[in-house]
Amino acid sequence: xxxxxxxxxxxxxxxxxxxxxxxxxxxxxxxxxxxxxxxxxxxxxxxxxxxxxxxxxxxxxxxxxxxxxxxxxxxxxxxxxxxxxxxxxxxxxxxxxxxxxxxxxxxxxxxxxxxxxxxxxxxxxxxxxxxxxxxxxxxxxxxxxxxxxxxxxxxxxxxxxxxxxxxxxxxxxxxxxxxxxxxxxxxxxxxxxxxxxxxxxxxxxxxxxxxxxxxxxxxxxxxxxxxxxxxxxxxxxxxxxxxxxxxxxxxxxxxxxxxxxxxxxxxxxxxxxxxxxxxxxxxxxxxxxxxxxxxxxxxxxxxxxxxxxxxxxxxxxxxxxxxxxxxxxxxxxxxxxxxxxxxxxxxxxxxxxxxxxxxxxxxxxxxxxxxxxxxxxxxxxxxxxxxxxxxxxxxxxxxxxxxxxxxxxxxxxxxxxxxxxxxxxxxxxxxxxxxxxxxxx
Amino acid sequence: xxxxxxxxxxxxxxxxxxxxxxxxxxxxxxxxxxxxxxxxxxxxxxxxxxxxxxxxxxxxxxxxxxxxxxxxxxxxxxxxxxxxxxxxxxxxxxxxxxxxxxxxxxxxxxxxxxxxxxxxxxxxxxxxxxxxxxxxxxxxxxxxxxxxxxxxxxxxxxxxxxxxxxxxxxxxxxxxxxxxxxxxxxxxxxxxxxxxxxxxxxxxxxxxxxxxxxxxxxxxxxxxxxxxxxxxxxxxxxxxxxxxxxxxxxxxxxxxxxxxxxxxxxxxxxxxxxxxxxxxxxxxxxxxxxxxxxxxxxxxxxxxxxxxxxxxxxxxxxxxxxxxxxxxxxxxxxxxxxxxxxxxxxxxxxxxxxxxxxxxxxxxxxxxxxxxxxxxxxxxxxxxxxxxxxxxxxxxxxxxxxxxxxxxxxxxxxxxxxxxxxxxxxxxxxxxxxxxxxxxx
Numbered sequence: 001x002x003x004x005x006x007x008x009x010x011x012x013x014x015x016x017x018x019x020x021x022x023x024x025x026x027x028x029x030x031x032x033x034x035x036x037x038x039x040x041x042x043x044x045x046x047x048x049x050x051x052x053x054x055x056x057x058x059x060x061x062x063x064x065x066x067x068x069x070x071x072x073x074x075x076x077x078x079x080x081x082x083x084x085x086x087x088x089x090x091x092x093x094x095x096x097x098x099x100x101x102x103x104x105x106x107x108x109x110x111x112x113x114x115x116x117x118x119x120x121x122x123x124x125x126x127x128x129x130x131x132x133x134x135x136x137x138x139x140x141x142x143x144x145x146x147x148x149x150x151x152x153x154x155x156x157x158x159x160x161x162x163x164x165x166x167x168x169x170x171x172x173x174x175x176x177x178x179x180x181x182x183x184x185x186x187x188x189x190x191x192x193x194x195x196x197x198x199x200x201x202x203x204x205x206x207x208x209x210x211x212x213x214x215x216x217x218x219x220x221x222x223x224x225x226x227x228x229x230x231x232x233x234x235x236x237x238x239x240x241x242x243x244x245x246x247x248x249x250x251x252x253x254x255x256x257x258x259x260x261x262x263x264x265x266x267x268x269x270x271x272x273x274x275x276x277x278x279x280x281x282x283x284x285x286x287x288x289x290x291x292x293x294x295x296x297x298x299x300x301x302x303x304x305x306x307x308x309x310x311x312x313x314x315x316x317x318x319x320x321x322x323x324x325x326x327x328x329x330x331x332x333x334x335x336x337x338x339x340x341x342x343x344x345x346x347x348x349x350x351x352x353x354x355x356x357x358x359x360x361x362x363x364x365x366x367x368x369x370x371x372x373x374x375x376x377x378x379x380x381x382x383x384x385x386x387x388x389x390x391x392x393x394x395x396x397x398x399x400x401x402x403x404x405x406x407x408x409x410x411x412x413x414x415x416x417x418x419x420x421x422x423x424x425x426x427x428x429x430x431x432x433x434x435x436x437x438x439x440x441x
Numbered sequence: 442x443x444x445x446x447x448x449x450x451x452x453x454x455x456x457x458x459x460x461x462x463x464x465x466x467x468x469x470x471x472x473x474x475x476x477x478x479x480x481x482x483x484x485x486x487x488x489x490x491x492x493x494x495x496x497x498x499x500x501x502x503x504x505x506x507x508x509x510x511x512x513x514x515x516x517x518x519x520x521x522x523x524x525x526x527x528x529x530x531x532x533x534x535x536x537x538x539x540x541x542x543x544x545x546x547x548x549x550x551x552x553x554x555x556x557x558x559x560x561x562x563x564x565x566x567x568x569x570x571x572x573x574x575x576x577x578x579x580x581x582x583x584x585x586x587x588x589x590x591x592x593x594x595x596x597x598x599x600x601x602x603x604x605x606x607x608x609x610x611x612x613x614x615x616x617x618x619x620x621x622x623x624x625x626x627x628x629x630x631x632x633x634x635x636x637x638x639x640x641x642x643x644x645x646x647x648x649x650x651x652x653x654x655x656x657x658x659x660x661x662x663x664x665x666x667x668x669x670x671x672x673x674x675x676x677x678x679x680x681x682x683x684x685x686x687x688x689x690x691x692x693x694x695x696x697x698x699x700x701x702x703x704x705x706x707x708x709x710x711x712x713x714x715x716x717x718x719x720x721x722x723x724x725x726x727x728x729x730x731x732x733x734x735x736x737x738x739x740x741x742x743x744x745x746x747x748x749x750x751x752x753x754x755x756x757x758x759x760x761x762x763x764x765x766x767x768x769x770x771x772x773x774x775x776x777x778x779x780x781x782x783x784x785x786x787x788x789x790x791x792x793x794x795x796x797x798x799x800x801x802x803x804x805x806x807x808x809x810x811x812x813x814x815x816x817x818x819x820x821x822x823x824x825x826x827x828x829x830x831x832x833x834x835x836x837x838x839x840x841x842x843x844x845x846x847x848x849x850x851x852x853x854x855x856x857x858x859x860x861x862x863x864x865x866x867x868x869x870x871x872x873x874x875x876x877x878x879x880x881x882x
Contacts, residue, residue: 018512071459268737296709
């Protein structure tokens with residue numbers, strides 16, 4: 001009854017996590033057995049700040065916001081407000097204007113739109129491992145494109161040597177007939193929380209230029225870089241917009257994505273934007289924007305936030321401070337429990353946690369990935385939701401993405417449950433890690 | 442540098458009307474030479490009612506609206522509120538629930554999404570002439586689908602005889618190799634403002650069943666049906682949801698579209714929804730919903746409007762009353778000026794106006810469609826924006842869609858300019874209509 005593509009969409013699990021009503025969430029006083037969501041990457045720590053700001057606004061919605069206003073790319077005022085924000089915080093080498101900025105309802109939409117406009121059915125995108133799990137939907141589901149996942153093994157994927165790994169993967173994919181059209185980075189990295197050093201970015205731009213690849217840089221966590229003693233001399237965030245492309249690459253091949261969902265704690269706004277100097281890509285993306293038309297209500301809120309530079313700056317600073325505190329809280333608990341995690345991260349809302357020692361022993365019937373899934377089911381039954389490594393294309397099984405940007409009580413309770421579950425696993429585990437069984441949060 | 446489809450998108454004129462900043466609009470006191478927009482179908486007549494309602498709301502935005510909430514199909518609360526509204530106003534033969542309702546940022550998005558999920562690349566859709574101009578983008582631009590436009594000649598396209606015309610077009614298209622997958626109706630009709638009588642709808646459902654066609658009924662103007670003495674015994678609005686499909690068609694082939702843009706005067710919300718009993722279509726549409734994720738801010742506003750049944754009912758009643766008044770005002774002016782228009786309309790926000798007598802004489806070099814374009818350019822230069830018949834696939838040139846749901850001053854000034862322009866044309870015209878040259882508004 002449906003088209004071939006419709007049937008494929010109907011079979012997809014893209015909506016799986018939203019099909020049922022969400023369970024009542026954990027609350028220390030009112031719902032102590034409620035679910036702890038460590039899965040959705042939302043910075044809940046600045047929720048009250050945004051709510052208070054919104055409540056203070058007078059006449060937030062103006063009559064123009066009821067109309068089609070300036071069309072699907074976002075109003076000139078919205079695009080100007082974002083351009084100003086980018087100019088003040090991303091250190092671009094050119095003055096970003098409303099002409100470089102195109103809005104859509106979230107970067108999720110823009111991933112699809114830009115992938116389609118730059119790549120045809122059957123073309124492919126390079127992506128390092130691990131990567132943001134939903135790229136699998138965003139870049140492939142409706143585009144007909146493939147993803148070439150790049151393994152790094154023992155090589156630091158943020159170092160200069162990583163370029164060789166990308167190049168080897170590209171050459172091998174092209175030999176196998178793949179038409180790779182670009183490299184997609186998430187910087188700061190999701191799920192590793194690591195920023196790409198400027199020298200690595202420059203080398204990657206050169207690499208893209210050499211092979212006529214587009215570079216799409218998803219910078220949605222750009223301003224969520226926080227202080228931690230875990231990472232040794234961590235790289236600060238460097239936007240691709242802040243690197244002079246002269247002698248590196250044609251600026252028409254460099255595209256950044258940003259939005260309100262992470263740094264500003266408001267994914268419900270559904271506002272993301274493409275920032276590019278490629279006029280043709282801007283035109284193409286705006287042309288299909290009618291199918292991805294952002295809300296003028298969200299625009300009204302965002303204009304207020306971004307035009308109030310004092311509030312925006314303070315909100316971002318407070319966000320980083322709260323992230324640093326919550327990261328310290330969560331990692332203290334993990335360290336005390338002897339649970340390892342990726343220590344290079346100083347950005348984003350997540351800790352990439354190594355639960356591989358608690359998977360149990362793989363068998364012929366049940367490999368590590370199946371055991372990872374089992375562990376996730378047990379965690380879920382214990383009331384903790386988390387993304388695991390498989391959809392994030394981690395190279396080895398047993399890793400979990402812990403979103404730590406949650407209230408203190410919730411972080412403590414969630415981790416108590418995680419530790420409770422892996423404590424049970426310890427007995428059957430082939431792992432070698434120390435687990436302090438006496439630990440209590 | 443772009444993909445083949447990206448280049449096609451970049452060349453599209455879909456964003457043309459939004460590329461430049463809008464000119465300062467007409468205002469009797471402050472900008473008497475400003476532009477009069479008779480093009481965008483927005484019911485400006487209820488603007489103040491909505492604005493006042495929104496200003497009265499306490500704590501409109503709640504913390505949950507900052508989050509991903511229940512995902513891309515719209516929150517359960519939003520879908521329930523819409524289901525209740527539909528149950529109260531559309532007289533459905535089954536109880537519409539949140540499970541039948543799927544939101545996206547406007548029907549524009551849903552046209553594309555549903556067209557893709559029901560039809561493959563190269564498949565086609567049946568559409569009567571004239572039709573809503575943007576179907577050309579929505580159903581074709583990114584879907585790879587074609588449109589088979591159906592001519593009616595002297596036959597009443599709202600009468601039972603129209604079915605023969607649809608059938609003839611279908612058979613002829615299929616003979617020519619076209620894979621027609623469905624019929625798209627806009628009911629009430631855009632641009633004619635006519636509602637489909639229930640008997641015609643039943644006959645069309647039977648026709649769809651006979652040929653295994655889906656029926657997509659765009660009912661965005663459903664509750665904007667107003668009183669006028671122009672239309673003789675006008676049909677009331679009948680939703681396809683209110684027709685018992687038993688003995689007519691499998692309910693899985695019947696789909697309605699509705700939203701907040703027209704009856705509720707708020708296209709800036711970007712909230713439209715699909716209402717269908719086809720679970721597979723719902724699943725497929727929700728699965729790609731991540732790329733068309735509506736705003737939680739818009740959701741918050743819409744929940745308040747739809748849950749306040751007294752306000753919603755009064756707003757709709759007031760909208761209809763204001764439309765009746767403005768229609769009477771505009772048609773009085775047209776009648777006095779001797780300008781003809783389609784008199785069967787009693788719904789929607791537009792008058793389908795016949796300016797064909799003022800086109801001038803077609804020549805070998807310049808046919809009627811070129812003359813229509815010329816006339817539209819002259820109207821635009823005179824400060825009146827209007828859609829003309831060509832993009833609406835009218836059967837003959839010279840027709841214009843006048844959006845009359847505007848403030849009294851603006852309707853009068855806009856029509857004064859229209860009359861001024863066609864008065865100049867009269868001298869060179871081959872038309873036979875009476876034009877009262879002395880008319881002043």
